[in-house]
Amino acid sequence: MKKSLTRRDFLKITASAPLVGFFSAQQLKQSVDQAMTSYKARVVLIRDAQALDNQRKPRAEVIQRMMDEAVRTLLEEEEPLAAWKKLIKPNDIVGIKSNVWRYIPTTTEVEQAIWRRVREVGVPAKNIAIDDRGVRRNPVFQKATALINARPARTHHWSGLGTCIKNYIMFVPRPSAYHGDACADLAKIWFEYGLKDKTRLNILVMLTPLFHGIGPHHYSERYTWPYCGLIVGIDPVAVDATGLRIIEAKRREYFGRERPLKPPAKHIFLAETRHHLGVADPAKIELITLGWAEGRLI
Amino acid sequence: MEAVDRTTVMKQLIPTKVDSWRAVKDDFYDPQSIFDYIDGAGEVYRAYNFQLLLARRFQGPEGRLIFVDLFFMGSPAEAFGVFTHDREGEKLTIGGSAVYKGGLLSFWKGSYFVSVYAEEETPATKEVVLRLGRLIAKRIKEDSPLPSLVRRLPTASLLPDEVRYFHNHLILNYHYFISEENILELDDKTEAVLGFYQFKEAQEQVKTVLLGIRYPGERQAGQAWRRFIHQYLPEAERLPQALVQTENGLWTGAQKNKNLIAIVFDAPSQEIALSLLTSFLQSL
Numbered sequence: 001m002k003k004s005l006t007r008r009d010f011l012k013i014t015a016s017a018p019l020v021g022f023f024s025a026q027q028l029k030q031s032v033d034q035a036m037t038s039y040k041a042r043v044v045l046i047r048d049a050q051a052l053d054n055q056r057k058p059r060a061e062v063i064q065r066m067m068d069e070a071v072r073t074l075l076e077e078e079e080p081l082a083a084w085k086k087l088i089k090p091n092d093i094v095g096i097k098s099n100v101w102r103y104i105p106t107t108t109e110v111e112q113a114i115w116r117r118v119r120e121v122g123v124p125a126k127n128i129a130i131d132d133r134g135v136r137r138n139p140v141f142q143k144a145t146a147l148i149n150a151r152p153a154r155t156h157h158w159s160g161l162g163t164c165i166k167n168y169i170m171f172v173p174r175p176s177a178y179h180g181d182a183c184a185d186l187a188k189i190w191f192e193y194g195l196k197d198k199t200r201l202n203i204l205v206m207l208t209p210l211f212h213g214i215g216p217h218h219y220s221e222r223y224t225w226p227y228c229g230l231i232v233g234i235d236p237v238a239v240d241a242t243g244l245r246i247i248e249a250k251r252r253e254y255f256g257r258e259r260p261l262k263p264p265a266k267h268i269f270l271a272e273t274r275h276h277l278g279v280a281d282p283a284k285i286e287l288i289t290l291g292w293a294e295g296r297l298i
Numbered sequence: 299m300e301a302v303d304r305t306t307v308m309k310q311l312i313p314t315k316v317d318s319w320r321a322v323k324d325d326f327y328d329p330q331s332i333f334d335y336i337d338g339a340g341e342v343y344r345a346y347n348f349q350l351l352l353a354r355r356f357q358g359p360e361g362r363l364i365f366v367d368l369f370f371m372g373s374p375a376e377a378f379g380v381f382t383h384d385r386e387g388e389k390l391t392i393g394g395s396a397v398y399k400g401g402l403l404s405f406w407k408g409s410y411f412v413s414v415y416a417e418e419e420t421p422a423t424k425e426v427v428l429r430l431g432r433l434i435a436k437r438i439k440e441d442s443p444l445p446s447l448v449r450r451l452p453t454a455s456l457l458p459d460e461v462r463y464f465h466n467h468l469i470l471n472y473h474y475f476i477s478e479e480n481i482l483e484l485d486d487k488t489e490a491v492l493g494f495y496q497f498k499e500a501q502e503q504v505k506t507v508l509l510g511i512r513y514p515g516e517r518q519a520g521q522a523w524r525r526f527i528h529q530y531l532p533e534a535e536r537l538p539q540a541l542v543q544t545e546n547g548l549w550t551g552a553q554k555n556k557n558l559i560a561i562v563f564d565a566p567s568q569e570i571a572l573s574l575l576t577s578f579l580q581s582l
Binding site: 101156157158175176179180181182184214215216217218220221222223262263 | 333336337339340341342343365367384386387399400401402404413415417418419468471472478
């Protein structure tokens with residue numbers, strides 16, 4: 001039987017149109033029109049087969065090189081420092097929003113690769129902080145004029161995917177207030193807490209992503225793999241949407257069939273369609289791939 | 299039972315030593331502090347009204363870790379419900395029901411939901427995880443009756459390992475999306491069960507779904523019924539019975555009896571839809 005549009009499908013579509021891939025003719029036309037007229041968000045995906053050692057620990061010098069190359073390419077500069085100077089000024093107060101999840105953190109190596117370049121731009125050490133769960137109490141974050149957002153990609157029990165968009169939930173006094181409807185409105189945080197305009201760079205860490213979660217801890221090493229990548233961009237939605245495509249491709253490869261995230265990572269698409277934080281539609285994203293190509297999945 | 303007694307009881311339910319693995323740390327969490335321990339998944343346990351969690355960490359050879367999470371859910375129904383949230387894996391006979399996958403054993407028994415997880419999965423750690431699970435299940439003396447709403451599900455063609463029991467619409471949408479809005483007016487006072495059926499009359503991979511809901515009273519059931527019919531099956535408002543053939547050629551319908559509502563989705567025939575609805579609603 002030919003797949004037809006049921007009322008359940010319709011209710012899904014009205015909640016998040018791009019998520020399910022069903023478009024009315026009018027919606028499709030609008031989508032194409034927007035893609036034709038709006039800017040393309042540039043995203044750099046960089047991979048290096050040597051990014052991890054035998055214990056899957058990041059190699060600091062490789063991570064630094066990857067970060068430099070990604071930021072340089074993103075901002076079309078010859079030298080990494082010139083690119084960082086486009087992002088950060090010496091008088092900025094810089095919060096590096098990290099993620100300390102026990103099983104797959106942002107990693108010290110990624111944090112330090114950022115910190116080092118921010119220092120080289122000329123920002124005094126006292127004006128730079130790295131934090132996750134303490135951002136609301138951290139004096140540097142309280143005064144921050146610039147934020148750099150770096151977190152690992154992993155499936156998430158309540159939002160579908162742990163993303164750069166979601167990483168700012170620690171700025172909210174009661175994070176569970178955003179858990180409704182699969183965390184659909186996480187992008188609101190970026191506006192309500194003045195974070196959008198401060199954020200200069202988003203980095204989705206794809207060194208050992210988690211593509212499927214189980215149990216209370218939502219983790220099993222079985223469902224991670226050494227992807228050895230970083231996704232870097234100015235637009236958090238474009239960065240996350242690119243990460244999601246890779247996670248979905250890995251799930252297809254591993255499970256041997258289409259197996260949608262549960263719950264769907266609808267907050268990424270709603271960040272574009274409902275909150276206008278950035279773009280999730282691949283047609284609106286200029287993806288630049290660098291480095292190790294084998295197993296890139298995208 | 300006082301909270302202090304509950305912590306003592308829970309500590310006694312988990313061994314402190316298994317082979318060369320020793321308990322090294324205990325932590326208790328309540329519905330407010332659970333996010334400090336398990337991030338977003340905490341919502342699932344809160345959705346089942348969990349009351350107390352004992353997280354005991356074991357250390358074994360070469361510093362390897364096993365985590366035992368013992369959730370006191372307040373009743374066997376809640377323990378069963380939270381177990382049904384994730385039923386994927388190898389089926390085992392531990393407690394009321396159990397599954398194992400990827401280093402993780404999950405089971406329920408009495409008012410407890412138990413998770414035993416080896417950070418590194420090896421044949422040796424799997425053996426310890428299963429042994430720990432069996433020891434804990436043996437120490438929980440409480441019976442494990444299924445919720446009465448679950449026992450209403452007709453059993454012919456039912457996929458028993460896919461049954462879900464829950465309260466709120468976020469969990470409903472997690473397992474079977476109906477609407478972003480809470481059009482069935484589910485909350486922590488309602489009980490709901492989802493049964494998935496595979497009928498030989500149906501196309502391959504098309505499952506029929508039976509959703510049964512018990513409301514605290516007839517008034518709440520009536521209100522939810524009217525809203526559901528109005529928003530989801532408006533054509534049924536003009537029909538003698540709420541049963542329609544939907545756009546995919548399958549049958550969707552609903553019936554109400556006192557404080558119970560039954561809804562069937564994607565039945566291969568009108569007869570099957572009616573049979574499921576009436577069977578569910580008849581008195582036990």
